[in-house]
Amino acid sequence: MLRTPLARTSGTLTASRASYDPRLVREATATKALSSRQRLATYNRQYWFRLFGVLHGAFPLTTRLFGHWIFNEYACRFLVAHPPDGWDIELVAVGFDEFLADELEGKSITIEPGGSTLESAALIEAARIDAAFFEVFRAPPVEPYVPTAADAERLLAGRLVLSPAAALFSERWPLSDLRRELAGSEGEAPVPLPSPLSSARSWLLLRKKLQIGQIPLEAGELRLLTLLTRFPVGEALALLEGEWPEGERSSLPPLAQRWLARSVELGLWSRLDGQK
Amino acid sequence: MVGPELARNALGLGLRSQHYRELFELWPELDYFEIISENFLSEALSPRFHLDRVKERYPIVLHGVGLNILGPTPPDPEYLDRLCWLADYVNAPFVSDHLCWTGVPAASHHDLLPTPYVPELIGLVAERAAFVQRQLGRPFGLENLSSYVEFERSTQSEWNFYASVVREAGCSFMLDINNIYVSSQNHGFSASEYLAAIDFSRVLQVHIAGHLRQSDGLIVDTHDQAVAEPVWQLYAQAFREHGPFPTLLEWDDHIPPLPQVLAELSKAEARRS
Numbered sequence: 001m002l003r004t005p006l007a008r009t010s011g012t013l014t015a016s017r018a019s020y021d022p023r024l025v026r027e028a029t030a031t032k033a034l035s036s037r038q039r040l041a042t043y044n045r046q047y048w049f050r051l052f053g054v055l056h057g058a059f060p061l062t063t064r065l066f067g068h069w070i071f072n073e074y075a076c077r078f079l080v081a082h083p084p085d086g087w088d089i090e091l092v093a094v095g096f097d098e099f100l101a102d103e104l105e106g107k108s109i110t111i112e113p114g115g116s117t118l119e120s121a122a123l124i125e126a127a128r129i130d131a132a133f134f135e136v137f138r139a140p141p142v143e144p145y146v147p148t149a150a151d152a153e154r155l156l157a158g159r160l161v162l163s164p165a166a167a168l169f170s171e172r173w174p175l176s177d178l179r180r181e182l183a184g185s186e187g188e189a190p191v192p193l194p195s196p197l198s199s200a201r202s203w204l205l206l207r208k209k210l211q212i213g214q215i216p217l218e219a220g221e222l223r224l225l226t227l228l229t230r231f232p233v234g235e236a237l238a239l240l241e242g243e244w245p246e247g248e249r250s251s252l253p254p255l256a257q258r259w260l261a262r263s264v265e266l267g268l269w270s271r272l273d274g275q276k
Numbered sequence: 277m278v279g280p281e282l283a284r285n286a287l288g289l290g291l292r293s294q295h296y297r298e299l300f301e302l303w304p305e306l307d308y309f310e311i312i313s314e315n316f317l318s319e320a321l322s323p324r325f326h327l328d329r330v331k332e333r334y335p336i337v338l339h340g341v342g343l344n345i346l347g348p349t350p351p352d353p354e355y356l357d358r359l360c361w362l363a364d365y366v367n368a369p370f371v372s373d374h375l376c377w378t379g380v381p382a383a384s385h386h387d388l389l390p391t392p393y394v395p396e397l398i399g400l401v402a403e404r405a406a407f408v409q410r411q412l413g414r415p416f417g418l419e420n421l422s423s424y425v426e427f428e429r430s431t432q433s434e435w436n437f438y439a440s441v442v443r444e445a446g447c448s449f450m451l452d453i454n455n456i457y458v459s460s461q462n463h464g465f466s467a468s469e470y471l472a473a474i475d476f477s478r479v480l481q482v483h484i485a486g487h488l489r490q491s492d493g494l495i496v497d498t499h500d501q502a503v504a505e506p507v508w509q510l511y512a513q514a515f516r517e518h519g520p521f522p523t524l525l526e527w528d529d530h531i532p533p534l535p536q537v538l539a540e541l542s543k544a545e546a547r548r549s
Binding site for chain 2: 047
């Protein structure tokens, strides 16, 4: 049974609100068997079930870590703050990862009924991973950027634009593994959070035709690619150099060159924008 | 381009992503598929890929849930443009959506909501339906809802309202037999009287589907199980008195293997004789 914040104490789904608009209650007909509130409750229940279902589908890992009970509570808060708009119901899920990050930052979450506690950082990370998969899946077909000889002159001043069919993320828990393991399985109870990794892993999600590939990156590579999504190429390289340990800076140029070339070979970028 | 008209005795199935693997292995004999328009209006690659494979072998009709034709504002022009594009893309013989409202500006309920049935709404929605049909350049059908509330201010029956809209718009019926049964039980009217009000020469197709009777007695249009016997009986009555017409099975949740779904659809043939 999907539990919602509509009736936490009873543990059942109570779809009949106490506060329907009185005009609506007066307008809707009742029968001997059912009051107008009870009839309106059918629509209320369907509304929440439908939207929770969309969020469960878009955030499968996050849902399983929270368990449906707690996930639906956050989903409800999100949906009240951001009611669906427009014909595309899938867009309901957009922004839920950012919402969770705002809600959870610095907090510890107690998962009922087991009483175990989850680190919010792990939940935020899970939501970002789910969001990355969601966006990459939904991306339109995009031709990857192929540099020309003329581009060499304007590369440093230009800004590479990340393909919508690509996403970058790092993880401190093996959550992408867990996501893969949970795929296709069902369950409402929370699943245990795996132990944290000894060191963070960096990944590129890249859609090629219908498959979403998960490609390991070096930590420095992830950092460079992230900087490249925000700054012109020359500036991104300079920023990376500034962050690089001073004693190791001589090794950076060939690394950066290799990483940059690889990103282009993989088809990570959709275009090179002009000088900013 | 508009695809050829379906045969009047055609049998079709609502296409769902759960079907793909078996469909692409079995390629069953089937007259047509119906797709939910909204599942294919975005630019996402995967839905389009699968759609391309299906449209190579089967006629496809469109069935939408987002037109909001009874909403406070006219149908979204951007949505309508995409719908027209999709209809051309699959060469749909016809397109349908529901006689309902789904939301207000900046807030969509994503559900099929009834309105009071009053004469002043007939002209409004008929004009919109006629416009949609002109834009689509092919027959456009309005589907009757299953509903869980009626309104005190309704001054006419749902079937008279529905028939009036279709007549005035010059469009068609996309008649849902299961919805007639569900609503007749929920609101206590005669399903036969409903059928008698429909001009079957304007019926593009009928839908059949399963439903759920809740413990409180209300029937909910869940599309998650086999067609109930009373619905089959109503279908048989409709076919006997007004057939033939294309028939489509909707099964949207707890979907069994494709052969089982097709076996359910094949019961329609037995019910016609």
